[in-house]
Amino acid sequence: MGCDNILSDTFIKIRDLHFSRGNREIFSGVSLDIPAGKITAIMGPSGTGKTTLLRMLGGQLQPSQGTVEVEGLDIASLNRKHLYKARRRMGMLFQSGALLTDLSVFENIAFPIREHYQFRESMIRDLVLLKLELVGLRGAHALMPAELSGGMQRRVSLARAIILDPVLMMYDEPFTGLDPVTLGTIVTLIKELNQSLGITSVLVSHDIHETFSIADYVCILSEGKVMAAGSPQELMESDSEFVQQFVQGKPDGPMPFHFPAESLSNDLLSSDFKAGQHLS
Amino acid sequence: MSAVINLLQVIGVFVINTVASFGRASIFLSQIILGFKDVILRPSLLIKELYSVGVLSLLIIVFSATFVGMVLSLLGYVTLVDFGAESSLGVLVALSLIRELGPVLSALLFSGRAGSALTAEIGLMKATEQLASMEMMAVDPIRRIIAPRFFAGLISLPLLTMLFMAIGIYSGYLVGSVWLGVDEGSFWSQMQSKVDFQGDVINGMIKSAVFGFVVTWIALYQGYNAYPTSEGVSRATTNSVVYSALAVLGLDFLLTALMFM
Ligand SMILES: Nc1ncnc2c1ncn2[C@@H]1O[C@H](COP(=O)(O)OP(=O)(O)O)[C@@H](O)[C@H]1O
Ligand SMILES: [Mg+2]
Numbered sequence: 001m002g003c004d005n006i007l008s009d010t011f012i013k014i015r016d017l018h019f020s021r022g023n024r025e026i027f028s029g030v031s032l033d034i035p036a037g038k039i040t041a042i043m044g045p046s047g048t049g050k051t052t053l054l055r056m057l058g059g060q061l062q063p064s065q066g067t068v069e070v071e072g073l074d075i076a077s078l079n080r081k082h083l084y085k086a087r088r089r090m091g092m093l094f095q096s097g098a099l100l101t102d103l104s105v106f107e108n109i110a111f112p113i114r115e116h117y118q119f120r121e122s123m124i125r126d127l128v129l130l131k132l133e134l135v136g137l138r139g140a141h142a143l144m145p146a147e148l149s150g151g152m153q154r155r156v157s158l159a160r161a162i163i164l165d166p167v168l169m170m171y172d173e174p175f176t177g178l179d180p181v182t183l184g185t186i187v188t189l190i191k192e193l194n195q196s197l198g199i200t201s202v203l204v205s206h207d208i209h210e211t212f213s214i215a216d217y218v219c220i221l222s223e224g225k226v227m228a229a230g231s232p233q234e235l236m237e238s239d240s241e242f243v244q245q246f247v248q249g250k251p252d253g254p255m256p257f258h259f260p261a262e263s264l265s266n267d268l269l270s271s272d273f274k275a276g277q278h279l280s
Numbered sequence: 281m282s283a284v285i286n287l288l289q290v291i292g293v294f295v296i297n298t299v300a301s302f303g304r305a306s307i308f309l310s311q312i313i314l315g316f317k318d319v320i321l322r323p324s325l326l327i328k329e330l331y332s333v334g335v336l337s338l339l340i341i342v343f344s345a346t347f348v349g350m351v352l353s354l355l356g357y358v359t360l361v362d363f364g365a366e367s368s369l370g371v372l373v374a375l376s377l378i379r380e381l382g383p384v385l386s387a388l389l390f391s392g393r394a395g396s397a398l399t400a401e402i403g404l405m406k407a408t409e410q411l412a413s414m415e416m417m418a419v420d421p422i423r424r425i426i427a428p429r430f431f432a433g434l435i436s437l438p439l440l441t442m443l444f445m446a447i448g449i450y451s452g453y454l455v456g457s458v459w460l461g462v463d464e465g466s467f468w469s470q471m472q473s474k475v476d477f478q479g480d481v482i483n484g485m486i487k488s489a490v491f492g493f494v495v496t497w498i499a500l501y502q503g504y505n506a507y508p509t510s511e512g513v514s515r516a517t518t519n520s521v522v523y524s525a526l527a528v529l530g531l532d533f534l535l536t537a538l539m540f541m
Contacts, residue, residue: 055412060412060415084420087417088418092413092416094416096409098408111417112417115417115418157413160417
């Protein structure tokens, strides 16, 4: 199952993806197509591996089985040089912002340009200020990351991620912990970047409302598999119990809320249970 | 029986982990060395690190060298004067500092001042995903962040050691000749005739180059492999200093045996 039925132009092709952390299988056969020039949302309960999936798209983690192809390139098989070349075409907004703490806001955004190109200083200034204006933080260009709030850091990080005009943008939970106004501007910004520049966007989130308002396609991951996929409309109207539970955020249903574990009564009664120890 | 098996298991796990981390550290090192080219092409990065690794270590090196030289001279004088051999004080001070104390103490101070700072800095950059975000900006953190720091450490420690030796000898002279009255001419001339450039000075510098290599390597590896939490970074920083000290002292014995036997 995947989003593949509706697409013409595939940008990212994931086939039979398997990945484990320790004994825990995070992906057990995920197949997924992400169309070019659209916003595709990857949703799912926290801990399902959404961040892990983005890291695989960027080649920071390797699948134990299966392939991840971006623009026809099998990411895991690229050598260092080609991987870094492929990454120049990607932008990633990290959950934490991940700004370089020893550089000012301006220098953070200028960082990718300075690393990759030899531009004149005036040109760098124009580029950086334009992106800062886009995220509404031109006035904060001289501040250090430690002087910014979490939401502002995320916006600076967004400006940095798009400074080299990527063809693929990955957003890792861009909506969490933002005030309503910032939230609104980020949502609009993601939409605009996608529409005006045609950037293929992969949006990881579990905010149903915001995500469904801008995503063209939605894939719901759970328990290492794609549980449902389709346009927001299709998912809203889906008669699958699972999808309805997720979309409406109901506590009871087929979607697990608990991290995999022994049954509660087992843990409570068992003499083997040791707090804080890995169950192997 | 099961105790024996448990013990074997513990030893086995330890050996496997040790071998594996040596392997990882070696791969890490080879990647750093491949970054040499990038460091040459962007000397500004190296210079910035030379400042924070080397220049900022100057104070503690100067301070320690002064006192070590003074104490060495004082103790040497007290011993030598009983045999009427205080004219050899210069030789004693210089040889101790050049062969042994200069390289070893500089390396230990360096690991406490600069090595621990490197580990904490890299570990925090990892914990806050700064290294991961660089990778995604197509900037290799090993070449951009690690390599300049490595070569800065490699260059800084021998220079700091030379300074340590010079200051130690001079402060030894101040205590020995100026204060305690050892004849100035014999202090310097005996030193000049007994200290061998090839055998002593060069060997002392080889020691300090080896220490610079090992201390910086350990510090960067510990930071880069730190568990990405505050506790992990704190443990890595401790490990960095402890392992550096053990490596420096062990290697010092080995090198001394090879050089001066
Ligand atoms: N560095 C790690 N080491 C071990 N397990 C990890 C690590 N990072 C994440 N995990 C595990 O992988 C799973 C997926 O994590 P993640 O991709 O961050 O989830 P999501 O982003 O969907 O919330 C989690 O259950 C987590 O326990
Ligand atoms: Mg996540």
